[in-house]
Amino acid sequence: MRCLIATDIHSNIEALEAVLEDASGLGCDMYLCLGDIVGYGASPREALALVRDRFDEVVRGNHDAAVIDAAESFRFNENARAAIEWTRRELGPDERDYIESLPLTCHIDGVRLVHGSPEDPAGWHYVKDTMGASYQFEAFEEQFCLIGHTHLPLVVSLAGGTLRSETDTIVRLRPNIRYLVNVGSVGQPRDGDPDAAYGILDLDAGRLELRRVGYDVERARRKIVDAGLPESLGERLLTGA
Ligand code: ZN
Numbered sequence: 001m002r003c004l005i006a007t008d009i010h011s012n013i014e015a016l017e018a019v020l021e022d023a024s025g026l027g028c029d030m031y032l033c034l035g036d037i038v039g040y041g042a043s044p045r046e047a048l049a050l051v052r053d054r055f056d057e058v059v060r061g062n063h064d065a066a067v068i069d070a071a072e073s074f075r076f077n078e079n080a081r082a083a084i085e086w087t088r089r090e091l092g093p094d095e096r097d098y099i100e101s102l103p104l105t106c107h108i109d110g111v112r113l114v115h116g117s118p119e120d121p122a123g124w125h126y127v128k129d130t131m132g133a134s135y136q137f138e139a140f141e142e143q144f145c146l147i148g149h150t151h152l153p154l155v156v157s158l159a160g161g162t163l164r165s166e167t168d169t170i171v172r173l174r175p176n177i178r179y180l181v182n183v184g185s186v187g188q189p190r191d192g193d194p195d196a197a198y199g200i201l202d203l204d205a206g207r208l209e210l211r212r213v214g215y216d217v218e219r220a221r222r223k224i225v226d227a228g229l230p231e232s233l234g235e236r237l238l239t240g241a
Contacts, residue, residue, distance in 0.1 A: 001029060001030050001109060001202075001203045001204065002026070002027055002028050002029055002030070002200065002201070002202045002203070002204070002205075003028060003029075003030040003031070003032050003111070003200070003201040003202075003203070004019075004023050004026075004028040004030070004031045004032065004198065004199075004200060005032050005034070005146055005181070005183045005198060005199040005200070005201055006019060006031070006032070006033050006034070006055075006183075006186050006198045006199075007033065007034035007035060007036065007061075007115070007146075007147075007148030007149075007182070007183065007184075007185060007186065008034075008035075008036040008061070008148050008149070008151050008184075008185035008186060008187060008188060009033070009036065009037050009038075009047050009051070009185075009186045009187040010036055010037075010038065010039050010040040010041045010047075010063065010185070010186075010187035010188045011037070011038050011039060011040060011041030011042060011043050011044040011046075011047050011083075011087065011187065012040075012041040012043065012047065012186065012187025012188065012196075012220050012237075013041075013043035013046040013047050013050065013220075014043075014215045014216045014217075014219050014220045015186050015187040015196040015215045015220065016047055016050055016051075016186055016187065016196075017050070017215070018196055018213045018214070018215035018216075019186055019196050019198045019213055020050070020054060021213075022198075022211065022213040023198070023200070023211075026200060028200065030056050030057070030108070031054055031055040031056050031057075032055065032056065032057050032058075032108075032111075032113060032146065033051055033055045033057070033058040033059070034059055034061070034113055034114070034115050034146055034147060034148035034149075035058070035059050035060050035061025035062075035063075035064055035102070035115035035148060035149075036061030036062065036063045036064060036115065036148060036149070037051050037058075037061070037063075037064055037099075038063055038064055038067055038084075038087050038091075038099075039061075039063030039064075039066070039067075039080065039083055039084055039087060040063070040080065040083050040187070040188055040224075040229075040233050041083075041187055041188070041220065041223075041224060041233070042220070042223035042224045042226070042227040042229060043220075043223065044087045044090055044091060044095075045090060045091065045095065047187075048091075048095050048098065048099075052098060057106055057108060057113060058102055059102060059103055059104060059105055059106060059113050059114060059115055060099065060102035060103065060104055060115065061115040061116075061148065061149065062115065062116065062124040062149070063080070063084060064099045064102060065099075066084045067084060067087055067088050067091065067096065067099055068096055068099050068100050070088075075124075078230075079230040079232060079233055082229065082230055083229055083230070083233060086227065086228070086229055104121035104122055105118065105121045107140075107142055109203070110142045110143045110144060110203070111142055111143070111144045111145075111146060111201070111203075112140040112141075112142040112144065112145040112146065113145075113146050114145065114146075114147055115147065115148050115149050116147065116148075116149045117136055117139070117147065117149075118136050118139040118140040118145050118147070119135060119136050119138075119139040124149065126149055126150050127147055127149070127150065127154070127180070127182070128150055128152065128154070129154070129165075130156050130163050130164075130165045133154070133156040133163065133180045134163055136180055137158050137178060137180065142178075143175075143177075143178050143179065144178070144179050144180075144181060144201065145178075145179070145180045145181070146181050146182075146183075146201075147180065147181070147182050148182060148183075148185070149182075150182060150190075151184065151185035151188055151189060151190040151191070152182065152184060152190060152191050153182055153183060153184035153191060153197060153210055154180070154181070154182040155167075155171055155179065155180070155181050155182075155208065155210070156179070156180045156181075157171075157177050157178070157179050158177065158178045158179075158180075159174075159176070159177040159178075166179075169209060169210045169211075170207065170208070170209050170210075171207070171208040171209075172206060172207060173206040173207060173208055174206065175206070179208070181199065181201070181208065183197055183198055183199030183210055184197030184198075184199075184210065185197055186198055187220075188236070188237065189240040190236075190240065190241060191240060192239070192240050192241060193212060193240045194214075194217055194237060194238060194239060194240035195212040195213055195214045195215070195240070196212065196213050196214075196215055197210065197211070197212055198210075198211055198213070199211065217237050217238055218238075220234070220237055221234035221235065221237050221238060222234070224237075
């Protein structure tokens with residue numbers, strides 16, 4: 001099984017289309033989305049439609065949750081909350097029902113999926129580094145746990161009680177080692193690289209690849225401005241910060 005991993009799309013249809021185009025020749029047979037389909041960006045309906053059409057397993061992110069339950073946005077900053085309120089007005093009942101149907105966590109063949117942390121999926125905790133990851137391995141039984149939420153790539157392995165941060169973009173996976181993986185954000189990267197981030201997990205070949213792909217960032221930025229959303233949400237796309 002070869003899995004495409006995408007997370008934190010954030011209503012950025014330009015970035016999501018570029019990822020799917022880039023991956024089109026790579027033979028992925030399972031498409032996994034780790035949530036935050038919406039929020040921040042100007043194309044929530046298009047992003048939801050494409051995720052529903054193309055992805056096999058999808059879990060709910062905190063921005064998705066905030067669209068259907070305003071109480072979930074209490075920790076959001078002003079700009080994030082403005083974008084969620086705009087998104088809520090844009091979506092129809094069918095789209096809200098779809099978001100409501102998304103689970104907080106699920107698993108397939110040795111792979112756990114969750115937006116924030118496996119330890120507390122509804123708590124939206126940020127797993128930012130190896131130390132943060134160390135608390136998570138006891139919370140899932142599978143060999144792999146795929147997370148999102150921070151918008152920062154992170155691959156941590158656990159072998160015989162030893163944690164290791166894997167810094168290569170291609171990681172050779174070994175059967176007796178467990179991994180916590182964040183491939184970074186499709187639609188709003190925050191690691192200083194504006195290109196869309198996603199990953200390919202090949203379970204048969206034992207290979208994980210973190211990939212980046214350029215897209216029309218200026219078009220995504222302009223749509224944010226034209227929609228009347230906070231301009232800074234578009235500006236940060238230009239720098240990936
Ligand atoms: Zn996010």
